[in-house]
Amino acid sequence: MEDQGAQLAKQLLSSGWEVPKILENFVKPVFIKNSKIQNAKLSSGKQIKKRVLDFEDMDESWRGEIMQATSILQWCISQTKPSEVESILGLVIPPILSLIDDYDVKLKTCGVSILEHLLKLVDSETFRRSGLGEALSKCLTYLDEISYVTLIRVSFSTIISLVSLIEPIGTEARYLKYDKILSDNIVKGLTFSGDKLAIRRVLLEQIPRICEELGIVTVKYLQDLIQALCTTLEIFLIVSNNEEILDLHISAAKGLEKIITKCWSRIAQYEGQILKSVATSWYHIIQLEQNDAETLSDYFKKNIGLLKTTLQKICYLLKLACENNHVFKVCRLILI
Numbered sequence: 039m040e041d042q043g044a045q046l047a048k049q050l051l052s053s054g055w056e057v058p059k060i061l062e063n064f065v066k067p068v069f070i071k072n073s074k075i076q077n078a079k080l081s082s083g084k085q086i087k088k089r090v091l092d093f094e095d096m097d098e099s100w101r102g103e104i105m106q107a108t109s110i111l112q113w114c115i116s117q118t119k120p121s122e123v124e125s126i127l128g129l130v131i132p133p134i135l136s137l138i139d140d141y142d143v144k145l146k147t148c149g150v151s152i153l154e155h156l157l158k159l160v161d162s163e164t165f166r167r168s169g170l171g172e173a174l175s176k177c178l179t180y181l182d183e184i185s186y187v188t189l190i191r192v193s194f195s196t197i198i199s200l201v202s203l204i205e206p207i208g209t210e211a212r213y214l215k216y217d218k219i220l221s222d223n224i225v226k227g228l229t230f231s232g233d234k235l236a237i238r239r240v241l242l243e244q245i246p247r248i249c250e251e252l253g254i255v256t257v258k259y260l261q262d263l264i265q266a267l268c269t270t271l272e273i274f275l276i277v278s279n280n281e282e283i284l285d286l287h288i289s290a291a292k293g294l295e296k297i298i299t300k301c302w303s304r305i306a307q308y309e310g311q312i313l314k315s316v317a318t319s320w321y322h323i324i325q326l327e328q329n330d331a332e333t334l335s336d337y338f339k340k341n342i343g344l345l346k347t348t349l350q351k352i353c354y355l356l357k358l359a360c361e362n363n364h365v366f367k368v369c370r371l372i373l374i
Contacts, residue, residue, distance in 0.1 A: 044113040046106070057114045057122070061129040065114070068107035069133045104145065108137060112152050115159070123159040130156065147189045154196040162203050187236045194223070194244050216251045217258075224248065225259050228266040235273075239286045242270065245293035249300050256297060257304045264308050267294045268315035275322035284341050287319055291348040298352060302359040309360045316349050 050060050111133055118126060134156070137149025157165075197219060205212035224241050231238040245263065249256045256263070270290035275283055294312065298305050305312070323342055326334065334342075 044109050047110045047113040047117075051117065057118055058126050058129060060110065061114055061126060065107045065111050065133055066129060068103050069136055071103075107133070108145065108148050108152075112148065112155075115152060115156055118159060120159045120161070123156070124164050127160075127164075143186050143189055147186075147192060150189065150192050150196050154192060154199060157196065157199045157203055160203070162206075165203055187240060190237065191240045191243075194219075194240065198244075198247060213252065213255070216248055217255070219244075220248045220252065220256070220259060225262050225266075228262070235282060235286055238266075238270065239282075239289050242267070242286070242289040242293050246296040249293075249296045253300050254303070257301050260297070260301055260304055260308070263293070263297060264311060266290075267297070268311050271315035271319040275319065275326060281335075281337060281341075284338060284345065288341060288345050288348065291316075291319070291345060291352060295348055295352050295355065298355040298359060302355070305356065305359040306361075309356060312352070312356060316352055319345070320349055 046064070047060055050064075051057070111130060114126075115123075115130060130152075134149050134153050137145050138153065140146050140149065201212060201215045201219075205215060224244055227241045228238065231241060245267075267290045270286055271294070273283060273286065275287060294315075298312075323346060326342065
């Protein structure tokens with residue numbers, strides 16, 4: 039069911055209002071009214087001005103106004119064609135920045151989600167000309183705080199989309215930004231995630247994409263990544279229908295599969311550690327299938343199959359990467 043903001047925008051559009059006019063009259067005034075201008079400095083030294091939501095002078099009605107305007111903004115962008123988006127950038131970027139800068143998790147998540155959708159509409163040249171690439175990156179950098187799972191997941195997706203859009207393939211700038219995401223967000227995040235398994239899963243989910251971008255350069259972080267992935271695969275899976283743990287195992291296995299593929303020349307020194315974790319996860323699966331087969335949900339059965347397939351791929355890749363006979367013998371038990 040559509041909320042009031044989306045319904046209003048839909049009614050206006052059907053009445054002959056165009057998207058720029060809707061944004062000009064129902065989004066821009068609300069964010070101007072409830073925000074103030076702050077100075078910000080880019081890494082290049084360039085000074086920019088941005089609007090941030092001002093809570094000091096707001097009454098209780100501000101939240102409803104902002105949420106409705108945000109809904110209208112989101113709906114308008116969803117109705118905009120790629121060929122039309124350049125004409126409304128000046129109307130949508132300021133409120134998106136205000137939302138991303140906000141302290142409220144719900145508003146912040148809305149802002150990042152809207153930005154992610156916008157990035158799918160804008161071509162790289164248009165976005166570079168806007169000069170907002172670095173400003174948006176700066177707004178997203180503090181989202182590595184380990185606090186909110188949904189926000190972290192959508193933020194990673196948006197940051198990766200942003201880098202892919204503004205930095206051409208093969209450039210040093212693209213490599214450096216992906217390297218920073220891996221070192222400052224993922225590796226450090228895994229180090230301090232502790233028993234926050236939902237957050238650890240989000241971090242592990244990013245590894246295949248980042249590793250694909252960085253390739254063999256990922257070896258800089260190989261020890262930390264393999265430690266985190268292997269430790270995750272050894273978490274007890276013998277808990278009937280514990281989907282969170284199963285999903286965590288799958289994310290770790292997929293990350294390990296990609297790392298072996300891209301960093302195979304340095305994998306031999308970790309063969310024992312990897313085999314131990316794969317064997318442990320495999321053992322847990324067998325125990326589940328033998329003891330809880332009748333009580334497992336369809337979701338659990340399906341994803342157990344996916345996990346087993348991924349673990350078998352890891353063993354096959356490990357066999358190719360390592361020449362020692364004992365590796366082949368242990369892998370053969372799982373590959374059968």
